Amino acid sequence: MIGFLLVAPLIITGKYPQHIMVMCGIWVIASLALNLILGYTGQLNLAHGTFFGIGAYATALLVQKIGLSFWVALPLGCALTAFLGFLTGLPTLRTKGHYFPITTMCLGIAIYYLIARWDDLTGGARGLFGLPRPDPIPLPFGSVISFESTPACYYLVLFFVLVTILVKSRLVKSLAGKRLIAIRGNEDLAQSVGIDTMQGKIVSFTISTLFAGLAGGLFSAYMGTLMAEQAHYLLSFEMLIYVMIGGIGTMAGPIIGGIFLPILGEILQPLAGFRLILFGLLLILIIRYLPFGIVGGLRAAGMHFRQRSGAE
Amino acid sequence: MGILLQTIINGIMLGSIYAMVALGLTLIYGILEIPNFAHGALYMIGAYISFLVITSLGVPYWLALIVSMIFLFLLGMFIERIVYRPLYVQPVINSFIAAVGLILILENGALAIWGPAFRRFPRASSTVFHALGMTITSQRIIVIVTAVLLIIALNLFIKRTRLGAAIEATSQNREGAQLMGINTSLVGGITFGLGTALAAVAATLVAPILLIYPTMGGPVIAMAFVIIILGGMGSFFGAVVGGYIIGLAETLFSSYVTTKYVDTLIFGILVFILAVKPTGLFGKSH
Numbered sequence: 102m103i104g105f106l107l108v109a110p111l112i113i114t115g116k117y118p119q120h121i122m123v124m125c126g127i128w129v130i131a132s133l134a135l136n137l138i139l140g141y142t143g144q145l146n147l148a149h150g151t152f153f154g155i156g157a158y159a160t161a162l163l164v165q166k167i168g169l170s171f172w173v174a175l176p177l178g179c180a181l182t183a184f185l186g187f188l189t190g191l192p193t194l195r196t197k198g199h200y201f202p203i204t205t206m207c208l209g210i211a212i213y214y215l216i217a218r219w220d221d222l223t224g225g226a227r228g229l230f231g232l233p234r235p236d237p238i239p240l241p242f243g244s245v246i247s248f249e250s251t252p253a254c255y256y257l258v259l260f261f262v263l264v265t266i267l268v269k270s271r272l273v274k275s276l277a278g279k280r281l282i283a284i285r286g287n288e289d290l291a292q293s294v295g296i297d298t299m300q301g302k303i304v305s306f307t308i309s310t311l312f313a314g315l316a317g318g319l320f321s322a323y324m325g326t327l328m329a330e331q332a333h334y335l336l337s338f339e340m341l342i343y344v345m346i347g348g349i350g351t352m353a354g355p356i357i358g359g360i361f362l363p364i365l366g367e368i369l370q371p372l373a374g375f376r377l378i379l380f381g382l383l384l385i386l387i388i389r390y391l392p393f394g395i396v397g398g399l400r401a402a403g404m405h406f407r408q409r410s411g412a413e
Numbered sequence: 414m415g416i417l418l419q420t421i422i423n424g425i426m427l428g429s430i431y432a433m434v435a436l437g438l439t440l441i442y443g444i445l446e447i448p449n450f451a452h453g454a455l456y457m458i459g460a461y462i463s464f465l466v467i468t469s470l471g472v473p474y475w476l477a478l479i480v481s482m483i484f485l486f487l488l489g490m491f492i493e494r495i496v497y498r499p500l501y502v503q504p505v506i507n508s509f510i511a512a513v514g515l516i517l518i519l520e521n522g523a524l525a526i527w528g529p530a531f532r533r534f535p536r537a538s539s540t541v542f543h544a545l546g547m548t549i550t551s552q553r554i555i556v557i558v559t560a561v562l563l564i565i566a567l568n569l570f571i572k573r574t575r576l577g578a579a580i581e582a583t584s585q586n587r588e589g590a591q592l593m594g595i596n597t598s599l600v601g602g603i604t605f606g607l608g609t610a611l612a613a614v615a616a617t618l619v620a621p622i623l624l625i626y627p628t629m630g631g632p633v634i635a636m637a638f639v640i641i642i643l644g645g646m647g648s649f650f651g652a653v654v655g656g657y658i659i660g661l662a663e664t665l666f667s668s669y670v671t672t673k674y675v676d677t678l679i680f681g682i683l684v685f686i687l688a689v690k691p692t693g694l695f696g697k698s699h
Contacts, residue, residue, distance in 0.1 A: 139506075143504075143506070145506045145509055145510070189684075191688070192684050192685065192687065192688030193684060193687070193688070195687070195688055196687050198505055199446075199448050199505055199646075200642065200687060202450075202506070202509050203448055203638050203642065204683065204684060204687055206450075206635065206638075207635050207638060207639060207680045207683055207684070208680060208684060210631070210632070210635050210676065210680065211676055211677045211679075211680035211681065212677075214674075214676045214677055215674070215677050218674070334631075338513050338516070338517065341510065341513060345510060375521070375525060376521075377517050377520075377521040378517065378518050378521045378522055378525070380514075380517055381513075381514040381515065381516070381517025381518035381519075381521070382514065382518055383514075384510060384511070384513060384514030384517065385496055385511050385514035385515065385518075388500065388503075388507050388510050388511045388514070389496075389499055389500065389511070392503065392507060
């Protein structure tokens with residue numbers, strides 16, 4: 102599997118499929134991030150897309166307006182996004198139950214309007230153009246790794262996907278991860294067992310926004326142009342779909358969702374508006390019949406078969 | 414002086430719209446305890462149905478309003494039955510996610526049928542008043558008067574009729590209402606339909622003034638949520654008063670300060686209030 106991913110750009114040539122692969126990688130990072138706060142901590146952050154946008158704009162502006170190298174701008178952009186996540190998490194995570202998604206949605210809309218109208222800083226509705234690819238990395242023997250080509254960007258994104266998976270898997274399996282799952286299960290109960298739920302939620306939220314910012318930063322460097330749409334709540338909905346259909350609360354879920362659904366989206370492109378209608382319908386059906394997505398369905402099927410063979 | 418008065422009238426008009434939408438939202442929440450995220454999309458459909466009926470069938474304005482109201486009442490009941498009811502036993506998040514799915518279907522359905530362009534909507538009447546230094550079209554007056562009448566009618570309905578009493582009982586204590594023999598499922602469905610119908614009226618009333626477009630529900634629903642959270646989710650009074658306050662605040666701020674950051678301001682206030690009192694200003698703390 103890993104081997105396939107490593108050589109994929111050599112096998113799948115053709116600009117368009119390669120482009121899709123890079124985008125999928127970016128969406129996978131963002132979906133993994135969303136899954137952390139949603140699937141493992143049980144909080145529906147509808148401003149996730151907005152933080153993606155914040156990361157994208159932060160990195161882009163640091164490169165374009167301040168002239169930093171991408172390699173410096175990206176971590177700074179992530180840190181900035183995480184910091185904003187931390188700040189917004191403080192008041193919003195105090196809400197319980199229904200209020201959190203509502204508040205984050207409102208927050209997302211407010212920040213979207215801010216980005217869309219702050220012409221001086223963000224270029225307003227026009228957005229930003231001409232963002233450069235990451236600077237070439239010099240190698241010991243005089244050659245460089247340049248990122249002008251799509252396959253190069255693919256490897257870059259793949260690298261970060263692996264980093265994200267690593268970090269997330271370590272977090273989820275640790276004691277801290279168990280605490281988050283406890284919060285997801287029943288916040289009051291978790292508190293009564295002595296877990297500091299607020300701290301857990303804030304940590305989870307901050308980390309999730311950090312990786313959302315990472316995905317955003319990669320997006321802006323790869324695409325080269327940025328518009329306010331990248332911070333719109335529709336983006337949050339899309340990533341929600343990727344996570345839900347892939348499998349909420351699982352490690353593989355967001356990966357599956359982040360790969361198959363954008364591809365599905367591209368295939369269905371000719372259907373234009375109907376594509377989203379289909380996604381909406383899919384979302385409702387999944388929630389109703391398969392709340393744990395594809396991965397959940399596979400697991401349930403696997404358990405079913407195991408039980409049947411074990412009962413003999 | 415004329416400008417101030419005109420701004421205030423506009424604020425009251427906007428407040429009327431917000432009040433109606435927020436009222437529908439809070440009624441639904443009071444009974445079913447689901448914040449109907451898709452309310453904005455349904456509001457938008459209300460406007461488009463009226464538009465469709467007027468332009469394709471040549472139906473006069475008021476009849477179109479009633480048609481849209483009935484259609485959305487039924488649509489609301491349908492959605493409650495098909496989408497939300499199976500999810501009552503699941504965690505609340507899942508209702509939200511289903512609502513997101515609904516929004517996608519409705520918004521993109523409208524997009525597919527009518528296209529993204531802003532559409533002009535025919536007015537109920539075109540008289541223009543000039544008084545006290547203001548210029549007001551009759552449509553704005555119609556909005557305010559209709560809204561007030563509807564709100565009063567709804568209040569009387571809830572307080573004075575048996576069905577209204579059933580609605581109130583179900584919202585206060587679902588099990589208790591069931592013990593009293595009230596069919597809470599039916600009441601829930603009816604209330605959902607009622608709330609959606611209210612949104613349809615609001616949308617149709619304001620459509621001639623603000624153009625209609627497939628994503629018109631987004632900003633309205635966000636404001637509506639701000640209003641009911643501030644006024645207390647489930648509170649009739651809170652929704653109405655909150656609606657007018659926010660409507661006035663938004664209009665006055667837009668006129669006298671700037672239109673650019675109004676939304677940011679209002680949502681900022683929301684986040685601040687929730688940080689201090691996570692159940693809203695007057696809400697029942699569940």
